[in-house]
Amino acid sequence: MEQLVGPNYEPFPFQAPPTRGPDVRFPERTLEAPPPGLRGGDWLSGSRGRLVRSPGRVRAKASERGSRRGRRGDGPPGCCLCPEVHHGALCPGRAGRWLLGQVCPFSKSPGCAFPSKHCVVDGALRAWPVAFPAAPRMVQPGYPAHRRxxxxxxTEVLLENGDINRVALGDLIFNQPDLRRLLNTITHPxxxxxxxxxxxKYFLRGYRYVILDVPLLFETQKLLRFMKHTVVVYCDRDTQLKRLMQxxxxxxxxxxxxxxxxxxLKEKVxxxxxxxxxxGEWSVTKRQVILLHAHLESSLEYLPLRLGALTGLAGAAALLYLLARCLLPLP
Ligand SMILES: CC(C)(COP(=O)(O)OP(=O)(O)OC[C@H]1O[C@@H](n2cnc3c(N)ncnc32)[C@H](O)[C@@H]1O)[C@@H](O)C(=O)NCCC(=O)NCCS
Ligand SMILES: Nc1ncnc2c1ncn2[C@@H]1O[C@H](COP(=O)(O)OP(=O)(O)OP(=O)(O)O)[C@@H](O)[C@H]1O
Structure with missing residues (x-):
């Protein structure tokens, strides 16, 4: 296998394992069932609604949990994006949003897989955010990008029902760089x-980090300056080709x-x-995801921004109060 090295590459394992939740050094041990006292539903995040961070902290509303995960507390936890139970298996093609706090984009080449999409973490991670795939939504009928x-x-790139014909548009843009650039100028903003x-929105809701799925992160460089952590999902070229073709x-x-x-991909790495x-196998990827998650969850990098925002808010409130006292007549 090709060696994954680079000036910025931080090899696994990261820091000390977290004091709560699954033992990141032996993630397999905790995958099958939540620890005693915890119900399945407490472990997972939903694709909509509020995300569950840990027992006793932020919990999804019961109604939201029930609607997506089947019965709560029913043996092993359901998949974070659908009501089924996946033990390291795939949750085909479903994606949702990711928890937030500090921004942490994933970048990957076609077919390398965005782990959240497949519930790599099925139940092992309590706070693992769900990816937010903005792109497919933005090109739906009714959105300005669709019209443009x-x-x-x-109209050759439209299906009868008005949706984008992905095959037709894909044929055009992946074979003609000029057209690809044109599409990018329409969709990217x-x-x-x-x-x-x-x-x-997630920052306001108090989440510690956000994960963005940005395929062209390094190519466009636009978002890079806002990002604290960048993650590339790698796989060797043959596997990548095989998976994408399939x-x-x-x-x-x-x-x-x-x-x-x-x-x-080597350049992205x-x-x-x-x-x-x-x-390799999902279980191997899963272990890496858990370690990375533990690292991000235990990091305090989100604090300066959070404190700055709070200070700003307190300052604005104090200013408003003073203004109100000066301007409004005293009773
Ligand atoms: C071009 C479209 C119709 C192709 O659809 P199709 O189903 O054939 O392929 P799919 O979406 O699965 O993409 C295949 C791979 O190509 C990559 N890709 C998609 N668009 C681009 C692009 N403009 N430049 C480079 N890679 C791209 C994707 O990240 C993915 O890895 C579709 O990707 C699309 O609607 N793109 C426009 C939205 C967009 O810009 N997406 C994000 C790219 S940053
Ligand atoms: N470790 C794995 N084991 C088996 N199959 C995998 C593995 N990782 C990904 N796949 C399969 O490879 C295909 C590509 O994965 P996925 O759709 O997640 O890639 P992606 O990089 O997110 O896609 P995109 O091209 O949309 O950016 C999927 O069909 C997925 O099921």
């Missing part, structure tokens, strides 16, 4: 804005064109702060 895509590429909005039903050339539309190697 039709203006730029014509809208996607970026939506991501920032979501991030801010998932999208692509021919070899088509898959290669998609991979070629981004920076080489060099630029990233953390690397998750997903070349």
């Amino acid at each position: 895509i039709v203006e730029a590429f014509g 809208a996607i970026g804005k939506e991501m920032m909005k979501e991030t801010f 998932r999208n039903q692509l021919k070899l050339e088509e898959a290669e064109a998609r991979i070629g539309a981004q920076l080489p 060099r630029l990233a702060r953390h690397v998750l190697d997903n070349s």
Whole structure:
């Protein structure tokens, strides 16, 4: 296997394991069931609604939990994104939002996998956030980006029901760099804005970090300066090609064109702060995710921003109070 090294690469394992939750040194031991006294539902986050951080802290509303995870406390926890139970298996194609606090983008090449999407953490991680995939939503009918895509590429890139014909648009943009750039100029501002909005919402709700799924993070560099941690999900090229061809039903050339539309993965590995190697079994990836999560959860990097925001808020409130006292007549 290729060696994952680079100037910014921080090898696993990270720091000391957290004092609560699963033992990150032996994650397998805690995957099967929550510890005594904890019910399945307490371990997982939902794709909508509030996310569960840990027992006794932020809990999802019971109604939200029930609607997505099946019966609560029923043996092992359900998948974080659907009511089924996955023991390290895949949760195909479902994605939701990620918990937030400090921004931590994931970048990966096509087919390398964004672990949350597949519930790598199924029940082992209590605070693992859920990815926020802004892109597919932003190109749905009714959104400005959809209208601009039709203006730029014509109605040939539409299906009968008005949705974007992904195959047709993909054929165009992955074979013609100019058209790809055109599409990027249409979609990226809208996607970026939506991501920032979501991030801010979670910041206000007190989450410690946010994970953004940004395929072109290093290529565009636009978001990099806001990011404290960058994570690349890696897999070797053969596996990547195989998975992508299988998932999208692509021919070899088509898959290669998609991979070629981004920076080489080795280059991304060099630029990233953390690397998750997903070349092998899910269980191996899962272990890495748990370690990374433990590292981020125990970090205090979110504090300065949080304290700054609180100080600003307190200052503004004091100013308002003083103004009100000066301007309003005393009783
Ligand atoms: C171009 C579209 C129709 C292709 O759809 P399709 O189902 O064939 O492929 P899929 O979405 O699974 O993407 C395959 C791979 O290509 C990558 N990719 C998608 N768009 C781009 C792009 N503009 N540049 C480089 N890579 C891209 C994806 O990250 C993914 O890894 C679709 O990706 C799309 O609607 N893109 C526009 C939204 C967008 O800009 N997405 C985010 C890229 S940053
Ligand atoms: N460790 C793994 N073991 C088996 N299959 C995997 C593994 N990781 C990913 N896959 C499969 O590879 C395919 C690509 O994964 P996924 O869709 O998560 O990639 P991605 O990089 O998020 O995709 P995108 O191209 O949309 O950016 C999926 O079909 C997934 O099931």
